[in-house]
Amino acid sequence: MTLALIAGAGALPAALAANLLARPFVAAMEGFAPEGLAVDLAFRIERLYPFFNALHDAGVTQVAFAGAVRRPRLDPALFDPATAQIVPRLMHTLAQGDDATLREVIALFEEEGFAVTGAAEIAPALVPGEGLLAGSLTPRDQADAARASAIAEALGRVDVGQGCVVAQGICLATETIAGTDAMLAQVAALPEGLRPPAQAGKGLLYKAPKPLQDRRIDLPTLGPASVAAAAKAGLGGIAWEAGGVICLDQPAMKAAADEAGLFLWARKP
Incomplete structure (x- = not known):
């Protein structure tokens, strides 16, 4: 099972990667690169489904999230057709607060067939x-x-x-x-x-x-x-x-x- 670390800013992604037996595939949202960890793939929310396809192409089957991100400013001109269809869904959850937004993020990855795991599962020493x-x-x-x-x-x-x-x-x-x-x-x-x-x-x-x-x-x-x-x-x-x-x-x-x-x-x- 190939793990992708969906990394944000700060030291946590590198610390999490250091506690794994094998180096994960590292993806990061543009503008939120992690400290001390090379990024394999940068992505934008406006092109979420091409990003999912890139993860599949890399053989990724499992993802974990680590690091800090802020809500990005979305550029309507950058949406691909598939991602554009879920904009109302994203806007609805963003209006409900952080917890609802994060649950929706997990749901989107799971709908694409990725197993979502947490830091406590893959790096319990942390x-x-x-x-x-x-x-x-x-x-x-x-x-x-x-x-x-x-x-x-x-x-x-x-x-x-x-x-x-x-x-x-x-x-x-x-x-x-x-x-x-x-x-x-x-x-x-x-x-x-x-x-x-x-x-x-x-x-x-x-x-x-x-x-x-x-x-x-x-x-x-x-x-x-x-x-x-x-x-x-x-x-x-x-x-x-x-x-x-x-x-x-x-x-x-x-x-x-x-x-x-x-x-x-x-x-x-």
């Missing part, structure tokens, strides 16, 4: 199970994680984001379309009067998949940069749903957390 990876936990940290988990679940059910920051039970920020880095920068810029005293608990970043999302695509991702940003935001650690979050370069994450005095916790759902 998705840690339950356990404390660095540092130590206090009862306050555990309570903040429980509170953050409830908030993240509520946000996910309305397709808003996949994370939040909680300190001493107070939600300092929630993730929106701007992403985790923007959320942590917002926390770092909060006036002291809006934050509870750090002596009683610095708080944490929490990440989890949305409750209704298809976990074969768009799992939350953490990496060494996340640790650095959490430290800069004055937090005490990072917690996430065990088995539901991709962790890039875990040794570097652990080293950065130890140096900054942060905990890393894959929390049982």
Whole structure:
């Protein structure tokens, strides 16, 4: 079975490819090339069915998605006849939000006969199970994680984001379309009067998949940069749903957390 990695921007596609036994066929949407990974085929949404045909011609039978993309501006002049026929279908799902759009993307690939798999299936080492990876936990940290988990679940059910920051039970920020880095920068810029005293608990970043999302695509991702940003935001650690979050370069994450005095916790759902 030949695997194609439908890659987006960032370091995740290369990390995923490095954890596979054989190099995958790499395809990327124009304008969203991955870091450190050669692309075999670039494609545009306006020519989706020629892209499917190219994958078939390359012997691809299975696909996995990794990396960041934004909704592209579509050029009506570039549509091929087959792709033009599904424009109303695409527009309908785009209007319903990210989860609906991603489910539709999976459906289109499956209708073309491709098996769609997720990162947790093909590279399970990137998705840690339950356990404390660095540092130590206090009862306050555990309570903040429980509170953050409830908030993240509520946000996910309305397709808003996949994370939040909680300190001493107070939600300092929630993730929106701007992403985790923007959320942590917002926390770092909060006036002291809006934050509870750090002596009683610095708080944490929490990440989890949305409750209704298809976990074969768009799992939350953490990496060494996340640790650095959490430290800069004055937090005490990072917690996430065990088995539901991709962790890039875990040794570097652990080293950065130890140096900054942060905990890393894959929390049982």
